[in-house]
Amino acid sequence: MHRFLLRRFAPLATLMLLATSCAGSGTPAAVESPSPVEGALTQGLIAYVAGNGVGVLDPATGKATVVAPLPAGAAFRVSGPIWAPAPGLSYPVIYFTIHDDRPAESRNSTGVVPYDWLFRVDPFAGVTTPLGASFDFQSEGPFGLAANSHYLAMTVGCCTTYEVDGLDLTKSSAAIKVATKPPAQTALFTEGAAPGDSGLIAVRAFATGLWYWLNLDANVLHAFPLRLGPDDGPIAISSDGTMVAVSRPDKGPVIQAINVNVPVAVTPGAASPPASTPIASTPSPAATKPRAVNSKLPHADGLAWSPDASLLALAVTGRIQIYNAAGKDGTAPVKTYLAGKGVSGVDWSGAIHGQSFASVKPATAPQLAVDGLLTSTRLPKAADTPANRPLTKVYVWQYDSSKPSPIAAIVDATPSILAAYPPLATAIVYHHWALSASWALAGGCYRYRVVVKGSIPATAFTFGLGSNQPCKP
Numbered sequence: 001m002h003r004f005l006l007r008r009f010a011p012l013a014t015l016m017l018l019a020t021s022c023a024g025s026g027t028p029a030a031v032e033s034p035s036p037v038e039g040a041l042t043q044g045l046i047a048y049v050a051g052n053g054v055g056v057l058d059p060a061t062g063k064a065t066v067v068a069p070l071p072a073g074a075a076f077r078v079s080g081p082i083w084a085p086a087p088g089l090s091y092p093v094i095y096f097t098i099h100d101d102r103p104a105e106s107r108n109s110t111g112v113v114p115y116d117w118l119f120r121v122d123p124f125a126g127v128t129t130p131l132g133a134s135f136d137f138q139s140e141g142p143f144g145l146a147a148n149s150h151y152l153a154m155t156v157g158c159c160t161t162y163e164v165d166g167l168d169l170t171k172s173s174a175a176i177k178v179a180t181k182p183p184a185q186t187a188l189f190t191e192g193a194a195p196g197d198s199g200l201i202a203v204r205a206f207a208t209g210l211w212y213w214l215n216l217d218a219n220v221l222h223a224f225p226l227r228l229g230p231d232d233g234p235i236a237i238s239s240d241g242t243m244v245a246v247s248r249p250d251k252g253p254v255i256q257a258i259n260v261n262v263p264v265a266v267t268p269g270a271a272s273p274p275a276s277t278p279i280a281s282t283p284s285p286a287a288t289k290p291r292a293v294n295s296k297l298p299h300a301d302g303l304a305w306s307p308d309a310s311l312l313a314l315a316v317t318g319r320i321q322i323y324n325a326a327g328k329d330g331t332a333p334v335k336t337y338l339a340g341k342g343v344s345g346v347d348w349s350g351a352i353h354g355q356s357f358a359s360v361k362p363a364t365a366p367q368l369a370v371d372g373l374l375t376s377t378r379l380p381k382a383a384d385t386p387a388n389r390p391l392t393k394v395y396v397w398q399y400d401s402s403k404p405s406p407i408a409a410i411v412d413a414t415p416s417i418l419a420a421y422p423p424l425a426t427a428i429v430y431h432h433w434a435l436s437a438s439w440a441l442a443g444g445c446y447r448y449r450v451v452v453k454g455s456i457p458a459t460a461f462t463f464g465l466g467s468n469q470p471c472k473p
Contacts, residue, residue, distance in 0.1 A: 042353065067362055078097070083348070094123060095131075118131045121363045162188060166201075188203040201215075292330075293314075304346050319340070391454045396450050
């Protein structure tokens, strides 16, 4: 395991209600610019992951509140948070991932089937939405969340099989997709993202430690404009794309100039593997010596710029520290928050003019969705026996419940049905079944029709992530 991997997680668990939003067309609805409100968040909001959940902090007042409470000391591993847009909303929301690390089931014992999950929490509506789930029995879950106004990217996997998975944030019905995956492509760690609507994700090669831009628009690699170390990262780039803060293995982060402009790749297409030889990038500005923020600090688990890039927030030693970006090495932080709270991740939004801290609402945590999926995928009691499990077949189809679909009425997996509607790949674990492909389960209005048969008479039912009921047309 990468030696800094464990620093990017916080083991957590959750228990509460969950709400979902329905998927619509591929093009998000237009939103109007909000009118300024009293107490508007002109300095943005700081999102964080701590031992008690995902929260937000108002840098203007120092007030903090948990928006997705998670019981401390339990067995979910959380990565993030990251601010990014959501279709149909005029303000950013928070994305984070979890991995179910509770004891896994075995042939002779009960337990969970481990899944990776991507969630979105709206701190102003008080709603948590599951965006996808992926069966994962090998790793400790996603890490390295990075996003801008176009894409969200993350690393998933273990050992030599680290893959980069991405989500197009501009499309309400987009699914999480695998962007690079060994052995066809190089194993990569996601470390940051270029700002704006860029397709550029900063990645570091697992085998060599070399840094590149992964261009999700064209699915090619570009040379990275800076020479960073094999153990550096994560990074945070200012909103104007001119400065980067880099977390070092020790002695705290450094700040230096960067140029995020690279040539636009016209080929190959999105389905092609990333180029083995990076495309030349635009040189960085005149080389400037990296400037240390505070050399007395250890590795920072997260970094984030204030909206005007005058301040830098760090998740370090389990707390949030705010530094003057122009300060000298060793200068004390301007502010320290949440000391002793086990902070493991931090991100800073842009100005949010249409909302105030008073409008922040506690949102729901994900355990209900996680446990709901385990309930939906448990084998029927009659099929869950040593004699019947090898004979059991599970057939699953995905459909958009906001539209009429013949899949919703399937009651048996007959040869004619299988020919007309090929099912998704599944596997019997022990007492549960699971979809085999990465991120095969999507949220929103997607529902899943299931038929279990072979060892028992055909049994059909429908479920979804967060809700089993269909979306309204």
